Amino acid sequence: MEIDSLLEMVEAKVVCDQCGNQTAHTIAWLKTNGTYECPVCGDETDLRTQEWADRIQGYIDACTGFEE
Ligand SMILES: [Zn+2]
Structure with a gap:
């Protein structure tokens, strides 16, 4: 399976800093x-931080691992 399709299937949880609401989004969505x-309080979370870059890369590595 291609990585792109895997990224559209694998979901990561995004937790709102303000209200703690959790929403699952696909890795493809996060990257795009x-x-x-946040759908509850409207607070915006920046997904372009180094922390998120590392996290997203971790999911991608995990996806790639599954493939082998
Ligand atoms: Zn919120």
């Missing part, structure tokens, strides 16, 4: 959007 707006 760059920011996440």
